[in-house]
Structures are given as structure tokens and as C-alpha cells.
Amino acid sequence: MLIAGIDIGSGTTKCVLVDEHGTVQGRAAVKTKANFEKVAREVLDEASSGREVAYTATTGLGRYAVSFRDIQITDLTCGARGAATLFPSTKYVLDIGAQCSRAIKLRDGGKVKEFHMNEKCAAGSGGFLERAAKYLEVSVADVGAMSLDATQPQTISSVCAVLAETEIINHVSEGVAVENILRGIHNSLADRALLLLKRVGLDDEVTLIGGVALQQGMVVALREKLGLTVHVPAEPHLTAALGAAVLGLQRYRKLTTAAAA
Template structure:
């Protein structure tokens, strides 16, 4: 049996999914990226093989995506995040027509066709105030573990507004709320609402259609999901697998690419999709 791997090298986390030659997922893994992207990619692949009993020599194709996709030395192809998240979200939730990917540094909204093709997109890449890294800074300012802030935000009674579009200025607003004695829960809810407002603005620009599927690391944050649903006025698709949508999409596309190569062996082994 042969395997293909999709690896999503993000600014904070690196995720990988392995799929066998029948198209079935055989395992996944998530590890911190750190400063050395090549090392993160290599270690993630090695741990994926060890943890799920995959022979590295039987991995015939690797597709990379994410912020560090060009820094994966063992890849055969690199694919944009948009393409991978669209394909991965559609596999996880077949009714998906809008994808909302909220990562550590960037947020993007995609409208997709029923085959996963991206037909419209908008991206917020100017400032981290519209993405997950801002929540990390808020958690650090409040001296709270990142994993706790979502649940705490759901306890808010009077969410405190955070209006700055700059992450640095928004962090100053958080500090001002702390100085004013505002409850931590209310400050956190305000931070989540701030991101949700910016992200939902992207959704409206692409002409969102149901079903809406959320991907990216923030899907583990119940407070963020709640804030998004409140502003969208509808429920969204999200599961424990949603953070792996990019890596899964890369793996699916890797398998398709490998199959085409078997039919046309003269095709180039390294390309960009």
C-alpha cells in the first residue's frame, strides 16, 4: 500500500494528514511550528509516520500548503491555502458553499462551487487584529492560558468594545479595560467580537451562501465560534477535525495528482497549483 501526505505549515502550528491509495485517511498530527520551518515540517512528518505506523518509504507524494509551504524540502507540489481549505472543508462537510478560514495571522472567506472550486474570496492580511494571533496577545496581556479564553468569554455579562483595527492599538484598549477594572470575561468577549466583526465583513463581501464551514486553529475556541455565529445570524459547520481542513485538502489533492502521474508518467513532478 502506498500513501500520500498533505502538510500545512502555519505560522503557529504545523498539521499533517496521511491518506492511503484508496483515499482513506490513515492518521493526522499537529505540532508547533517554531522558528525553523523546514525542521518543523520534517519532524511533523516523522512523528506522523511513527504515531500511525506508516512506512516513510511508502509515502509516494507530498503536497504542502500554508504559510511555510515553500519551505518543505520533501514536497512534490505546493498548493495555496485557499484551494486546500476549500477541498478539505468540502470533504468534511459536503454541503459547504462558504469557507471561513481563521488562522493565526490571516483570515479569509471563500465562496466555493459544489466541486470545491473557489469562485470568490476575500482576505484580511493587513493586521493580526483580524486573526488568531491577536487572541494570543490578549491572553498574554491578561495572563490567561490561551486554551481558556474561549470558555471564559462565554461567561461575559457586559462585553467591552475593542474598536482598533491595529493589533497593537487593540492590545492597548485591552490594557485600558484592565486598568478600568473591567471583568476579564467581558474583555475577552470584546476581543472575540472584534475579530468576528472583521471576519464576517469578509464573508459578506464574497456573497456567502449556506452552508458555512469554519476552518483553522480557532475552531478549537468555543467563544470564537459563538461570536461568529452571533454575527452571521446562523449556525456554522465546525468539528474537532476542522483545524485539519488545510492539511486534509492538501492530502486529497496530492492523491489526485499522484493518480494523474501514474496515467501520464512524463508529467512534471514539481509544480504549483
């Protein structure tokens, strides 16, 4: 018996499968396309490899668009539960996705107690990193490692994405090394993340999730800014999908128990 959690994000659609014990039995990630239903089916087929799925929980931007879902759950809830599943002691979660960043304070059981998010400007999200990488003619996959090679990180002080991009252009015109610009971008994202975390009362270890957590340069920048333990899952971009699968399993158990009574 398999339960699927599908996270349809603005950039990537992810799927995690768990069995009746909550153990991961499959995973996949594909680029999000305009047809959310089709991309959800595609990622589910890739993760399941033909195995039967008993229950499907969807989350993310396109969670309502999947007709074969059994339940839809907010990505805030799923990200929190996924992080708590991987790191049970964590009380704070930082989720940096393509569109926005969120700081979450957890209650026992991985439930959301409080959260704050930055969605008004892309300067605090992964989307800004992607645009910067494109301008700098660097693969997004290489950004994290290149950032670690910085010797003189350049400050990116603007809180507006448009103005921040202007700063990057100015740095390039001045001959600043790409590595130093990239580390400056990571430091800027870490500064914004710290402000969000302070709003939820950060005073302990934090778990970093979302696609940006795949970049080691970002992880290092955040650890330096916080001065606290920062947990990073082995596959941080799959955390919300895992949370959806775990919550889906919980719901499936309730339904089957009620049906058997």
C-alpha cells in the same frame, strides 16, 4: 499506500495522511520552528509512525521550503478543498489563522470561486488573540471556554491591532472581568469576519476552519453575528493539511494512471 498533506503555518505545522480511498490514516501537529524543512519532517514522522508515504503535498507559509515535497499547493486552495471534503454542501468558508482571516466562496468540487482576506492588520487574526491572552495572563487553550462565561462583553471597536490592545489595557485598568474582555475580543473578530463574508456574497451556511475555530467562544460569537449555520470540523486546524492530502491523492492518481498507460 499513504499520501501526506503538510501545512506549515506561522504558528503550527500540521500533517494529515490519507490512504488510496481518501480516508484519514494519521495526523499530527507541532509548533512551527525556524527550519521549515526540519519541522515538516518532524510532523510527517509523527503522523506516519514509520509507515511509507508515497506522495507529499505541502501548503502554508513554508510550503516551498520542503525539499522532499512532490507538489506545493496554496493554503487558500487547500483550505477550501479540505472544508468541502468535510462538508460537501458548504459554499462559503471562513479561515481564521494566526496571520490573517479569509472568506472564500466555493464552486462545485470545493474549488475557489472568489475570496477576500484581511492581512494588513492583525486585529482580525488569531495572532491578536494570542497577544491579548498573553497580556491578560490567560492560556490560549482556556480563552474559548472563559469567553463563554462572560456576563457583560466589553466592546473592542478599534480596527487597528495596536489601538485594540490599548482598549484591552484600559478595560483591565477599569477592573473589567477577563471573561468579558475575551468575549469582546471574540465579538470583534466575528464582526470583522462578517464584513469579509459579505464581500463574497454570503447567503448560506459557512464552514469555519483554522486554529481559532478551536475556541468555542469564537464559534458562539460567529453564530450569533451571522444568524446562519456555522459548521466546525472536529479538528479545524487540520483542514488545510487535509485538503493538501486530498489534492495530493488526486495528483498521485493522475501520475500513476499516466505511467501505466
